[in-house]
Amino acid sequence: MRRSSATRIALIYPELLGTYGDGGNAIVLEQRLRWRGLPVEVVSVPAGSPVPESCDIYLLGGGEDAPQVLAADGIRQNRAIVRAVGSGAAVLAVCAGYQVIGATFPSGGEIHEGLNLVDIETRRSFAPPETPPPGRAVGDIVVEPDPRLGLPTLYGYENHAGRTRRLPGAGGFPLGVVRRGIGDGDGGTESGGGAGGSGGGGTDGIVDGRVIGTYLHGPVLAQNPALADLLLTWIHGELPPLDAPREAQVLREARRRALATP
Numbered sequence: 186m187r188r189s190s191a192t193r194i195a196l197i198y199p200e201l202l203g204t205y206g207d208g209g210n211a212i213v214l215e216q217r218l219r220w221r222g223l224p225v226e227v228v229s230v231p232a233g234s235p236v237p238e239s240c241d242i243y244l245l246g247g248g249e250d251a252p253q254v255l256a257a258d259g260i261r262q263n264r265a266i267v268r269a270v271g272s273g274a275a276v277l278a279v280c281a282g283y284q285v286i287g288a289t290f291p292s293g294g295e296i297h298e299g300l301n302l303v304d305i306e307t308r309r310s311f312a313p314p315e316t317p318p319p320g321r322a323v324g325d326i327v328v329e330p331d332p333r334l335g336l337p338t339l340y341g342y343e344n345h346a347g348r349t350r351r352l353p354g355a356g357g358f359p360l361g362v363v364r365r366g367i368g369d370g371d372g373g374t375e376s377g378g379g380a381g382g383s384g385g386g387g388t389d390g391i392v393d394g395r396v397i398g399t400y401l402h403g404p405v406l407a408q409n410p411a412l413a414d415l416l417l418t419w420i421h422g423e424l425p426p427l428d429a430p431r432e433a434q435v436l437r438e439a440r441r442r443a444l445a446t447p
């Protein structure tokens with residue numbers, strides 16, 4: 186399906202969900218459409234305003250625990266994102282955003298309700314109560330995406346305390362397998378040893394229909410332009426080919442070399 190109207194990209198509550206530069210994902214999507222001569226509009230939705238239902242791609246970024254609760258409360262109010270997804274919109278949710286689109290997430294010692302858009306839950310730990318919770322997952326992360334997505338290796342940066350798992354009977358599938366870093370943390374059983382761990386082997390993220398959740402900051406779309414194009418393809422159908430700018434190729438090659446996994 187080729188569209189004639191502008192693609193509307195919603196950047197949700199950037200004051201609350203923008204701690205790690207994830208607003209850059211909107212710039213990448215916008216620019217990759219402009220380079221192709223396709224009309225685009227970025228709709229920045231300030232915290233406290235109702236989320237519009239009429240956008241094509243919704244971006245939710247990362248945030249600290251308290252702002253994350255405020256963001257979840259706002260997003261749950263009109264559930265516009267859920268209806269928009271039902272009408273064909275796509276979602277990219279990163280870290281706090283990833284946790285918020287699930288069923289529940291922790292903050293301030295309590296469990297909070299998410300948007301229930303995907304069948305995941307986040308806890309501080311899934312290990313038995315007598316086991317100390319794992320450390321914060323902080324550092325570089327490398328994910329080998331599910332082959333169904335046809336994407337190259339994904340590079341990013343993670344910084345989160347929560348650990349995430351799929352609920353029984355969950356729809357969709359993990360975004361990929363963690364080669365370096367923690368990601369979801371595999372139900373708290375990761376071998377990487379918490380903060381800065383490099384064990385890998387668990388999974389990161391979810392892909393369910395046109396909804397992608399992931400722990401990868403970066404901004405993730407700047408480091409992984411093929412992921413940006415996957416989202417755009419879901420909205421536009423096939424896109425005119427685009428030679429990645431040289432800077433993007435240089436960045437990816439530098440990440441590949443720096444984060445070479447065994």
Ligand SMILES: NC(=O)CC[C@H](N)C(=O)O
Binds near residue numbers: 346
């Ligand atoms: N980087 C983030 O978005 C952090 C998410 C969440 N507050 C956590 O620490 O788990």
